[in-house]
Amino acid sequence: MKMLVADDDRDLRELIGFTLTQAGYLVVKAGDGPAALRMFEAESPDLVVLDINMPGASGFQVCEAIRKRSRVPVIMLTVRGEEEDLVRALELGADDYLTKPFSPRTLLARIKALLRRAGMENSAPLAAGRVTLDIDEHTVRIGTAQPVRLTKLELRLLQMLLANAGHTVSTDRLLIQVWGHRNSADRQLLKQLVHRLRQKIEVDPATPQLLQTASGAGYKLVVE
Amino acid sequence: MKMLVADDDRDLRELIGFTLTQAGYLVVKAGDGPAALRMFEAESPDLVVLDINMPGASGFQVCEAIRKRSRVPVIMLTVRGEEEDLVRALELGADDYLTKPFSPRTLLARIKALLRRAGMENSAPLAAGRVTLDIDEHTVRIGTAQPVRLTKLELRLLQMLLANAGHTVSTDRLLIQVWGHRNSADRQLLKQLVHRLRQKIEVDPATPQLLQTASGAGYKLVVE
DNA sequence: CCTGATTGTCACCGTTTTATAACCGATCAG
DNA sequence: CTGATCGGTTATAAAACGGTGACAATCAGG
Numbered sequence: 001m002k003m004l005v006a007d008d009d010r011d012l013r014e015l016i017g018f019t020l021t022q023a024g025y026l027v028v029k030a031g032d033g034p035a036a037l038r039m040f041e042a043e044s045p046d047l048v049v050l051d052i053n054m055p056g057a058s059g060f061q062v063c064e065a066i067r068k069r070s071r072v073p074v075i076m077l078t079v080r081g082e083e084e085d086l087v088r089a090l091e092l093g094a095d096d097y098l099t100k101p102f103s104p105r106t107l108l109a110r111i112k113a114l115l116r117r118a119g120m121e122n123s124a125p126l127a128a129g130r131v132t133l134d135i136d137e138h139t140v141r142i143g144t145a146q147p148v149r150l151t152k153l154e155l156r157l158l159q160m161l162l163a164n165a166g167h168t169v170s171t172d173r174l175l176i177q178v179w180g181h182r183n184s185a186d187r188q189l190l191k192q193l194v195h196r197l198r199q200k201i202e203v204d205p206a207t208p209q210l211l212q213t214a215s216g217a218g219y220k221l222v223v224e
Numbered sequence: 225m226k227m228l229v230a231d232d233d234r235d236l237r238e239l240i241g242f243t244l245t246q247a248g249y250l251v252v253k254a255g256d257g258p259a260a261l262r263m264f265e266a267e268s269p270d271l272v273v274l275d276i277n278m279p280g281a282s283g284f285q286v287c288e289a290i291r292k293r294s295r296v297p298v299i300m301l302t303v304r305g306e307e308e309d310l311v312r313a314l315e316l317g318a319d320d321y322l323t324k325p326f327s328p329r330t331l332l333a334r335i336k337a338l339l340r341r342a343g344m345e346n347s348a349p350l351a352a353g354r355v356t357l358d359i360d361e362h363t364v365r366i367g368t369a370q371p372v373r374l375t376k377l378e379l380r381l382l383q384m385l386l387a388n389a390g391h392t393v394s395t396d397r398l399l400i401q402v403w404g405h406r407n408s409a410d411r412q413l414l415k416q417l418v419h420r421l422r423q424k425i426e427v428d429p430a431t432p433q434l435l436q437t438a439s440g441a442g443y444k445l446v447v448e
Numbered sequence: 449c450c451t452g453a454t455t456g457t458c459a460c461c462g463t464t465t466t467a468t469a470a471c472c473g474a475t476c477a478g
Numbered sequence: 479c480t481g482a483t484c485g486g487t488t489a490t491a492a493a494a495c496g497g498t499g500a501c502a503a504t505c506a507g508g
Contacts, residue, residue: 412468
């Protein structure tokens with residue numbers, strides 16, 4: 001598990017690096033925004049710890065750039081008393097934040113929670129009702145039918161719906177979980193993805209039995 | 225999703241309560257430490273917003289008592305410049321904190337992040353009397369009847385009435401909470417919305433039993 | 449570099465939802 | 479009595495939404 005730590009404060013960077021290394025993670029570091037982006041490209045870490053206040057490019061810009069190409073978990077660091085920054089960070093797609101000062105223990109707890117949530121620790125085969133999802137193989141099986149291959153996005157969408165099987169998941173949440181941003185203008189993407197997924201998993205895609213629309217609310221996976 | 229707000233500052237308490245109610249959460253309030261603990265016992269909220277400085281029992285004691293029996297997310301409120309309090313609060317098991325003053329938007333962002341972290345973002349249905357509102361599904365159920373689909377605005381209106389079940393809510397407040405503005409010319413919108421909602425939830429829409437008019441004042445949801 | 453698969457973008461359709469307007473009856477003050 | 483206001487109702491226009499097909503851009507594997 002590789003992690004990128006980006007902070008211009010050398011001491012803090014080293015402290016975080018040490019903490020993570022001790023915990024058994026591989027760590028790469030960057031001291032400013034551009035470096036962080038280069039490192040991100042070069043190392044493709046599994047998680048990013050990102051300070052908001054950095055020379056070169058602010059944490060916002062880095063976060064935005066990362067979100068453009070990846071859904072990797074991002075934890076933002078901020079100094080106390082800049083709550084407005086936090087709101088912006090979370091809206092830009094950051095997954096969590098920490099306010100300085102924080103204890104190494106807190107940092108580790110947050111990181112573990114985040115990894116758990118991102119499902120990077122357990123790749124348990126998800127199933128509900130007649131739907132069985134094999135994440136490693138990128139396939140679904142409906143009932144006893146032949147498994148169907150899914151694309152990356154289709155898999156993510158179905159994974160989210162499956163995790164909340166029987167309950168409606170709002171379009172906003174799906175947008176965040178699948179693409180990593182909440183630009184509500186991007187409804188079209190979801191429309192298309194749902195359409196394509198239905199072609200694959202529904203007996204009659206025109207009258208969905210599994211992936212149903214909750215008009216005005218979102219979509220839900222129906223299980224008996 | 226039920227939330228407990230404990231703060232001795234009445235104005236702030238109401239402000240927070242209003243913010244959370246508007247966001248669709250059910251809110252219970254307490255003005256001091258002992259009351260907070262009683263409410264916690266009686267209502268078993270899903271999240272607690274806790275001021276550190278309160279008469280009766282300090283926020284610390286309340287937090288500690290809560291942590292003894294529950295892992296419910298706790299957000300502490302503190303005034304700026306009392307950093308040592310924060311450290312203590314976090315060590316006592318608080319999950320997050322906010323420094324006064326803060327914006328409602330910030331509070332909401334934090335709460336959502338916290339709920340996400342705790343994996344509790346699925347809200348339980350909101351209910352009063354025979355009316356059960358499922359916010360995720362955008363549906364109401366009256367008694368044991370078939371659930372009825374609601375539109376976005378109908379849902380918001382009913383949510384507000386339900387949050388104040390048994391009490392009249394003024395037209396002005398409804399306008400603000402549903403549409404976000406108080407242009408008194410827009411009373412027509414409310415008239416329409418009430419009409420449409422009655423068609424959906426009343427047995428005989430011409431003689432409303434549930435969504436009754438308080439002439440000259442507003443509307444109220446009658447529950448037995 | 450080429451090729452097929454995947455993903456993003458656009459345009460269009462029919463339906464649902466929301467906004468706007470007009471009309472009706474009841475009530476009440478002048 | 480008259481005119482104004484209020485709440486309810488009906489009708490209609492405007493906007494938003496969801497579904498679909500076509501096609502362009504991008505990505506991944508050979």
